Amino acid sequence: MDFEQEIARRRTFGIISHPDAGKTTLTEKLLLFGGAIQEAGAVKNNKIKKSATSDFMEIERQRGISVATSVLAFLYNDKKINILDTPGHKDFAEDTFRTLTAVDSVIVVIDVAKGVEEQTEKLVEVCRMRSIPMIVFINKLDREGKDAFDLLDEVEQKLGLSVTPLSFPIGMGYDFKGIYNIYEKNINLFSGNSKQNIEETIAFDDIESTELEGIIGENSAQELRDNLELATGVYPEFDKEAYLEGAQQPVFFGSALNNFGVRELLDCFVDIAPSPRPKKAEERLVASNEKDFSGFVFKIHANMDPKHRDRLAFIKIVSGTFERNKPYLHVRLDKKLKFSSPNAFFAEKKEIVDISYPGDIVGLHDTGNFKIGDTLTSGEKLSYTGIPSFSPEHFRYINNADPMKAKQLYKGIDQLMDEGVAQLFTLELNGRKIIGTVGALQYEVIQYRLEHEYGAKCSYENFPAHKACWVEPMEENEEFKEFKRVKQKFLAKDKRGQLVFLADSAFSLQMTQQKYPTVRLRFTSEPTTV
Numbered sequence: 001m002d003f004e005q006e007i008a009r010r011r012t013f014g015i016i017s018h019p020d021a022g023k024t025t026l027t028e029k030l031l032l033f034g035g036a037i038q039e040a041g042a043v044k045n046n047k048i049k050k051s052a053t054s055d056f057m058e059i060e061r062q063r064g065i066s067v068a069t070s071v072l073a074f075l076y077n078d079k080k081i082n083i084l085d086t087p088g089h090k091d092f093a094e095d096t097f098r099t100l101t102a103v104d105s106v107i108v109v110i111d112v113a114k115g116v117e118e119q120t121e122k123l124v125e126v127c128r129m130r131s132i133p134m135i136v137f138i139n140k141l142d143r144e145g146k147d148a149f150d151l152l153d154e155v156e157q158k159l160g161l162s163v164t165p166l167s168f169p170i171g172m173g174y175d176f177k178g179i180y181n182i183y184e185k186n187i188n189l190f191s192g193n194s195k196q197n198i199e200e201t202i203a204f205d206d207i208e209s210t211e212l213e214g215i216i217g218e219n220s221a222q223e224l225r226d227n228l229e230l231a232t233g234v235y236p237e238f239d240k241e242a243y244l245e246g247a248q249q250p251v252f253f254g255s256a257l258n259n260f261g262v263r264e265l266l267d268c269f270v271d272i273a274p275s276p277r278p279k280k281a282e283e284r285l286v287a288s289n290e291k292d293f294s295g296f297v298f299k300i301h302a303n304m305d306p307k308h309r310d311r312l313a314f315i316k317i318v319s320g321t322f323e324r325n326k327p328y329l330h331v332r333l334d335k336k337l338k339f340s341s342p343n344a345f346f347a348e349k350k351e352i353v354d355i356s357y358p359g360d361i362v363g364l365h366d367t368g369n370f371k372i373g374d375t376l377t378s379g380e381k382l383s384y385t386g387i388p389s390f391s392p393e394h395f396r397y398i399n400n401a402d403p404m405k406a407k408q409l410y411k412g413i414d415q416l417m418d419e420g421v422a423q424l425f426t427l428e429l430n431g432r433k434i435i436g437t438v439g440a441l442q443y444e445v446i447q448y449r450l451e452h453e454y455g456a457k458c459s460y461e462n463f464p465a466h467k468a469c470w471v472e473p474m475e476e477n478e479e480f481k482e483f484k485r486v487k488q489k490f491l492a493k494d495k496r497g498q499l500v501f502l503a504d505s506a507f508s509l510q511m512t513q514q515k516y517p518t519v520r521l522r523f524t525s526e527p528t529t530v
């Protein structure tokens, strides 16, 4: 297979959903189709239960499992599928946002009864801003849920999408009979026997034929015809180009648990989903079929085994091939590095690979060279943009609780921040360090890891901030000088040395914006539209 064919057969995507909508179950069924696992229950649930906030073992378990499930790759119909894991827990939302910079498309899972939920809204918004192609899967059709049209409406309204159904349910919950697959023009009948996952597919392209009555009964046949007529009247025809541009989102209905509608989703997905897309670097747009290698780090994972202190940096290959033992340029450090044991991921295993292609993820053992967002190339000085930090929701001073271990503490903080566990801000006024996180859980993770991996102890103290706003660099005019003087107490530098304003309330933020209109404040460390 030549280089172009290798690229064309890759599908790298993420599944996003609100916790409990069925992401893990769907992932598992997809792996079953790919023959990557043999039995249900093999993909461990990587959820943190709500009660586990202070359970360190649970945190460790989460870390361990998320390494194993960071990338799940399998072959299906000769396509190489890479599923990138996106944690559903909101405290790890930042991890998910970063992973979304490495996907070429996503599948959004929605619970038929709950409809669009909060976490889905946030994640879809990020995908929409980046015009990532999305397919929507409405799950749990075996349960009573909302009316299909109401759901499609809700998806359009709340998620700002423009949908078109590619399948349509016949009944729902107790009365769920099956699905009419608009994309393939066939009917899938639901057996209701979840243990055996039996389903029957009947090719059926003339919905007006009276045979329909014979298959699903008189009432359901009429209802389906009416629904399809309405759907065709209301929704535009599926347009692959529009989907690829992020302007239209096809919708499938099914039940992941019962393995119903999953094959149809997968077949359509491999057919329409994009192979690796070009990526914008600060310098230029880089096409996947360029011969020279380039890639970027979107995730860093600490080693679970305390005897091996190295970390695994996950690189998404954007262009060219990545080869074992070949020297590559680490652009930020301006240093050539060679990797003797790059890991590729297959199902739940990692193995050493000699060559990887655009769309693939390689895991590189790292002893502290990498930060999230770093670029690696064959030699060209490229920097991939678009891995912004988002404003944290929680802020605390971090104090050294063991004066003998100051060095260890700062090294630990430094490395944990490189991994993207949280964000560090240093106050301009007095140099005190503040840790900002998306969820409260991270403080425990940090404290635990500082102690167990670096032998350092820390304590926290509340810092009353509401949001971190990155101050866009500007010339030193009078207004900017006054802003800096008046807000001195609330100004800090982030890890990259960018100026950040830590607003203590929504009100003070609004007042600041009104008072200093030329000072531009952003809620992300860089524009997110890339």
Ligand code: G4P
Pocket (backbone or CB within 6 Å): 017, 018, 019, 020, 021, 022, 023, 024, 025, 026, 045, 047, 088, 139, 140, 141, 142, 143, 254, 255, 256, 257, 258
């Ligand atoms: P998540 O990764 O999005 O958080 O969701 P997950 O797949 O873990 O699914 C959440 C719950 O929903 C699980 O039940 C799962 O079995 C159930 N589920 C998933 N798909 C379907 C479906 O199509 N129909 C029905 N009826 N249920 C579905 P649980 O009881 O929370 O966990 P478990 O004990 O079954 O693992």
